[in-house]
Amino acid sequence: MLQKILIANRGEIALRIIRACHELNIAAVAVYSDADRAGLHVLEADEAYRLGPAPAVDSYLRGNLILDIARRSGADAIHPGYGFLSENADFAQACEESGIKFIGPPASAMRALGTKTNARQVADEAGMPRTPGCVHGLASPEEAADVAQAVGYPVMLKAAAGGGGKGMRAVSRPEDLASAFVAAQSEAERAFGSDEVYLEKLIERPRHIEIQVLADEHGHCVYLGERECSVQRRHQKVIEEAPSPVVSPDLRRRMGEAAVRLALSAGYANAGTIEFLVDDDQNFYFLEMNTRLQVEHPVTELVTGYDLVHLQIQIAQGEPLPFTQSDVHLRGHAIECRVYAEDPDNNFMPSPGRIARLLQPGGPGIREDCGIYEGWVVPMDYDPMLSKLIAFAPTRELAIARMLRALDEYVIGGIRTNLGLFRRILRDDDFSAARIHTGYLDRLLAEPAPASTEHGPTPVIAAALFEAARPAVPPGNGNCAGTANNGSSKSGSRSGWKSAARTAALGGRP
């Protein structure tokens, strides 16, 4: 049994893993960069050690230092979360070699599936349908042109080491291929330190649907249904749900069994996700395998009733899966919104900074996996995800209604967020009818935003009341936490320059 786990991550996922450790009576060791000293994962862990300056290369990507901290703190396992070192096979191997359990697949399986090109080769061996195209990196624009010619335009160039849409280019005309190839290569190099790029046929209006698998270290593997992740902005998932509104039990079984085949053929263990594109005719094409816990794992937890991080730890302890495929039943519907620090009104520019005000939703059917608090300064050095808001209800319709209710309760002040974007999507007819594909959101955003309504007198009166209480509301101060003082007391409490200025101003008008 594991006694102490080091969590090589930050933010909401580090906290989520710490909670799982505590629930299993396992000590949790946090690591942090200088930007995260005040992070919740440091606050809630049993031990915490500094890694270095804010940039990821100086902190959360320092595998050797993290391994060293694990050794010195007596941790017997490392959970990588997602991102950072989670799909770094060399790190996984270094853990294995130093006798520290890496909570994830063996390095060999990560290598076999780690790059998209390798994974496509494994898919072919496992007899898994995939998009037409090459299964090796392309050496030159010319080679790319040949493959494109063979599969036919439009095509998609992709970074073999890629993820999150970086190093991706859709090309519909031969004359654009060469420049797109170079651009994809350099972006891939910058983002992943590898410029390997391959090419596949572009599927028109596909859905992004993925299968969650769990494999123990004794050759048992199950699938826990699918997640519908078609609502994406520039290939970044924005909303995920489970189950998918378009996946029939039969399609679920066929995709699930194919996913299990792939995992077993690669000698996979622990939690993993096989991503598919599904076209209008319900054909599915293997896209890639993510050899780690996914950001969106909570929607699967809510509809299956299982705790994926608990199971990851139990599998890492060498335990067999505590259930079989026939025990897995889906119930209800779950939707997740990824709350980002970005400004939808300003081209989705990142919006790091201090969270001056935070009102969080709660109550029935609402789960929030959250890495922020009022007063937290969102660093500029990491991805902009603040929180995952998840709604569960008996039906998709009620899950949408519940999420809208929760969004109405949610206020984040001081920085800009995409909370408003979710309201727009969840109220959109196409989304309600589940007429979605990976291009759906970019198209919705191309439409003019619904004109903001007349606000009426309420905000004016509210603004006046805030102004009236102004001396009592300097940033973050508590004095106005009562009724707005009124009458004599108020005029008394107003600062001199203010009243003077106002008197003057008023005096200046007839």
Place this chain on the structure above:
Amino acid sequence: MLQKILIANRGEIALRIIRACHELNIAAVAVYSDADRAGLHVLEADEAYRLGPAPAVDSYLRGNLILDIARRSGADAIHPGYGFLSENADFAQACEESGIKFIGPPASAMRALGTKTNARQVADEAGMPRTPGCVHGLASPEEAADVAQAVGYPVMLKAAAGGGGKGMRAVSRPEDLASAFVAAQSEAERAFGSDEVYLEKLIERPRHIEIQVLADEHGHCVYLGERECSVQRRHQKVIEEAPSPVVSPDLRRRMGEAAVRLALSAGYANAGTIEFLVDDDQNFYFLEMNTRLQVEHPVTELVTGYDLVHLQIQIAQGEPLPFTQSDVHLRGHAIECRVYAEDPDNNFMPSPGRIARLLQPGGPGIREDCGIYEGWVVPMDYDPMLSKLIAFAPTRELAIARMLRALDEYVIGGIRTNLGLFRRILRDDDFSAARIHTGYLDRLLAEPAPASTEHGPTPVIAAALFEAARPAVPPGNGNCAGTANNGSSKSGSRSGWKSAARTAALGGRP
């Protein structure tokens, strides 16, 4: 379809019902006493109207005023929540007569089941097992003595209109009966405005297990499994769970079918709960029926996947139940802790007052139905419940572990609460092994509390740091929300008298 619902309640249950209304696109009208102007239910409602001064008789019990507000605000239904007017048949009838839907059973069913004596008569008609004893109020100590003689000691005296243990007296010897009878009568009179008292045989070491039923207005009725509520302090539920660790599928079916029979025979509609005592031999005895939503309804929601308040509203709209008994399946295990403003170290004295600090738990499997926030002043005029913390997990063992994890995250400062009590119970071997009955907790509390451990250096250093930051931490002020300033800046920031005093103090010692 209902357009606007007035919620005739306060605190967490009012907020929980408001949330359900918003999820169903129904406007929510709040009412509030002067003590609750700053309550969350006022903040989150669409409309809010004042009732009167803090005491319940001047506010939440003013049925006519509430009905009048419903009319004037155009509400077409009233949800009474629990407590206050929720089991007042006259109020339900007044609603019916003024064309406002009372979200609950018809007044006739409430009358048939409203008092424990009436309910026992209905139970007899429905062929439902009950404790031996009388089914009418007792006129005199002498009559009580006769009944006690007949059923045999020990016996229990109960207020017919009772609840929450008020007006209850256990009597084991004939000579104690008369005084206990008088005491029960006067307590009943004071608590419920009725001094009707009856007597039943006392079941030794019983479990309190209750069945949730739902009946629509078309004669369909289902049971949603049981809740185990044996962990009580002085007949007040403290921890509830679902399912009960001791209820077999067969016992569940027999209790459920008996409950449904009773509900149908009384012409019941909407949500209701039939309470049973279950003895060591798994015999069950009808106790009473609660003709309203229960405080502990969330544990049933989590294991069945249904939303009881949604269903209450749909039933009130005249809709048929959207599922049948065969659709009801239990999954996982849920535990609820009732967080009270009371001081376990001081004989559980009430502890109203200002919540100076609040850190709330969250994350996987944790639901909190909560009526408080940091800065809220808990009124002394209502019951001491602050919040309901509910943990859901695949197994009872994990649900307990998860609740303990959540309790570790939970801090309420400024008032005393029973959070520590839950830790003690959840770690108790008898509770873990589900060896519990209605006397379990009082017996546990009779044992000496586990000696508090040596705290070591941490609190000393922490206290010193708070003192060092003292000038920066006046109540509720924000200035110390950074690192504790140190060195020159700090000494500079220390108030004069303080440093002087300290210097003197130190100077006074060698």
Place this chain on the structure above:
Amino acid sequence: MKLEIEIDGKTHRVDLNPAGEPGRWTVQLDGQPVEADAHFIRPGVLSLLLEGRAHRIVLDADLAEPALHLDEHRIAWQADDPRSFQRRRRHAAAHGPVTLKASMPGRIVRVLVERGAPVAAHQGIVVIEAMKMQNELKSPKEGRVAELRVMAGDTVASGQILAVIE
């Protein structure tokens, strides 16, 4: 900065010295050196790292009645400042006629005796109610009601003196 902190009746000498970087302290605790990394997450919420161990410490309310929450414990302390000296004096001064204090904040529902009346030990003096719970406060000793400081309907704070029995 030197302090004396009293917890559970034990007094500890603490010397806090800034260790350069913000939030870093070298602490002398009863003569033993400890390295501390202290960060206030928000007012009253302290993230304290002691040689790698991570602690979340929460100030209960404010520093008038100082207490902190650590793990599952609520721990009160006293520091060497005039107010706490006063408090000790006040506590020490609880001699002479015995006072009857409110056991909880609440409303006085009944006063059972009159000023000047003789009372037996354990005789009820006032009934106080809060959160639907009534609580009869009894005389701590036989004697006479020297003072009666409340009447029915009054709202009282926890620990407030309601009567004096001499």
Place this chain on the structure above:
Amino acid sequence: MKLEIEIDGKTHRVDLNPAGEPGRWTVQLDGQPVEADAHFIRPGVLSLLLEGRAHRIVLDADLAEPALHLDEHRIAWQADDPRSFQRRRRHAAAHGPVTLKASMPGRIVRVLVERGAPVAAHQGIVVIEAMKMQNELKSPKEGRVAELRVMAGDTVASGQILAVIE
């Protein structure tokens, strides 16, 4: 208390008069009387009852850049106080040589031109990065780099002036 509140370009005259009970106000809004019941739940969180309608209004951050959250809207306002006059002046004064401002808070990863260099319209000036997103800021017009106020590695705030093109 008289105020002018500007929202969405419209200016409203508001006169707040306490109506006796705490939190109660008689408001004259552009001459129309409104009864308001205002209660600050906690700093920056206002519970406002207007003729029975209940509103939760949350101050976005502070009153330096005043904005409030109402339902799903974030609404900025300006009041008739010196600071907002200044702000207007500052806005008005955005003439002469054109400034290049940071479109987001972040770190300068590359500076693509040198001080004094001639630049074409839409020519890249600096590359700024935050949260793994790079953003090349382009010259708003053809001209000359009159000022270059940042260098690679600098951290900048949103709206900060990075360069001046004349």
